[in-house]
Amino acid sequence: MEITLSVAFSYDITPQIEKMLKDFRDMVNFCIEKSLQLNITSYAKLRKNVYEEWKQKWDYSTHFCHSACRVATSMLKSWRRLKRKGKIKGGKPVARKLFIQLDPQLVKFDGKMLRISVKPRRFLYIPLKYGEYQQKYIDAWKRGELRIGEVTINTKKVLIPFRKDVDLTNPKDWIAIDINESNVTCVSSNPHVLRIEHGLRTIHTTYFEIRRRIQKLSKYKPITSKRLIEKYSGREKKKTHDLCHKIAKIIVDFAKKHNLGIIMENLKNIRKKIKYGRNLNRRLHSWNFRKLQFFIEYKAKLNGIPVVYINPKGTSSLCPRCGGKIAPNGQRVLKCRKCGYENDRDIVACLNMLRMRGVPVPPESLSMKLRKERNSSRRLNVTAYSLNHLEERTDLWKF
Ligand SMILES: [Zn+2]
Structure with missing residues (x-):
């Protein structure tokens, strides 16, 4: 199986790069126009039909035409799908944002810089900025563990997809992961319980308060307030991002150590399905369970651990012992009416x-039962229980 991890690098845009992005946008719009005019839906056919005219208009390597056709075809495909569903009326799709998707043939990467062949023997160089996170991928790529896919460039970032082949092993036991606002609980069939109390909600509430205070300022100092909002939103994002990575790492390390496959709830449509009040809504929308699931999934796959998703219907309303209705019996505790579990x-x-x-x-x-935890002010509080050491702390990670 092949997995892809897209890594973003910042760079400084130059007039030459901006021109290339604008030209590419024009090429995409030209291809969309042609495709609608000639009633073509396939990429190969479009490429064949536009090439001569494209060559008259633009002086770029042929692969630019291929990339523009590919982008145009996929834009038209999703546009047609939405139109069929009646979600959009009339008009036609137009590429507005500045970005370019580069055919692998056009790009050379040396670990520090991208070299783009604009036309035969004419190159555009983009020095990439990176930190520790990006460096890890570059090192793995240099060791030959990763391959590079189709690079995307927008006005701020260069996105490099790194690819890797992984073998998924068939595990004997599985671990189920329940993610919620204040903790992540994992129970395995061998049996183990891993409980991670995290401060993600605290981060969101803190920054929500900060933003509210700044917004009061916006009447008198709109520019300062806008700058501050951006600054603090960036910090919030970075903090939650880092924390999600740490939580995912703990879970995947645990699964690897005990040779466990991972089961998670399919939460893709949860936001559409659940209608909460305004206050709870804000919390859930800023809460990153999809992000956390994504991190867990890709870290797991990198380690050869399979991940499966199940429909969340009934997971918190049925008795795991007899299958009967289970209902709240005090704080965070559920009790079965039929068997008393x-x-x-x-x-x-x-x-x-x-x-x-x-x-x-x-x-x-x-x-398996959890011991009541003291309310911890720590960002991350991890407790692992196993059957032999029930209600005993066997591992503790501190951050
Ligand atoms: Zn029961």
Whole structure:
């Protein structure tokens, strides 16, 4: 299986690069126009039909024409799909944003700089800026562990997709991961419980308050307030991003150590389905569970750990022991009306996920209980329980 990780690099735009981006946008719009005019939907056919005229208009390497055709075809494809669904009326798609997708033939990367063949024997050089994060990918690429895909450039960033082949092993046991606002709970079938109390909600609430205070300023000092909002939004994003990476790393390391496949809930449509009040809405919308799932998934795949998704329906309303209705019985605890089973609602959700995936849940797993945690002011509080050391802290990570 092949996985792709897109890594962003910043760079300083020059007039030459800007011109290339503008020309490329024009090429895409020209290709869209032609494609509609000639009623062509296939990439190869479009390329063949526009090439002569394209060559008259632009003095670039032929591969620019190929890339423009590819972008135009995919834009038209999604436009047609939306039109069929009745989500857009009339008009035609137009490329407005400045960006370019470069055919691998056009780009040379040496670890520090991109060299683009604008036309035969004429090159454009883009020095890339990077930090520790990007360096890791560059090093792996230099060692030959990663390949480079189709590079995208916009006015601010260069996006390089790094590709890797991975072998997914077939695990004996599985771990179910329940992500929510204040913690991530993982229960495995072997059995283990991993509980990560994280400060993601605190970060969002803090920055929400900061933004609200700045907004009061905007009447008198609009420019300063705009600058401050950008600054603090950037910080919030960076903090949550880093924290999500750390949480994902802990989970994937744990799964790797115990040879576990990963089960998560398919939350793709959760935002559409759930209608909350305004206050909760803000919290959920800024809360990054999809981001965290994405990090877990790609780190897992990099390590050869398979990841599966299940439909979240019923995970927190059914009894993992008898399948009956389970209902809240005090704070965060659920109790079954039929058989009297009682446990923490996050553990119940995980046990149901294992069951729904068809993983046998041993009775020991059903009796796994979490110790009440003190409210920790730490950003990350990780506790792992295993059957032999039930209610005992076996691992503790500190950050
Ligand atoms: Zn029950």
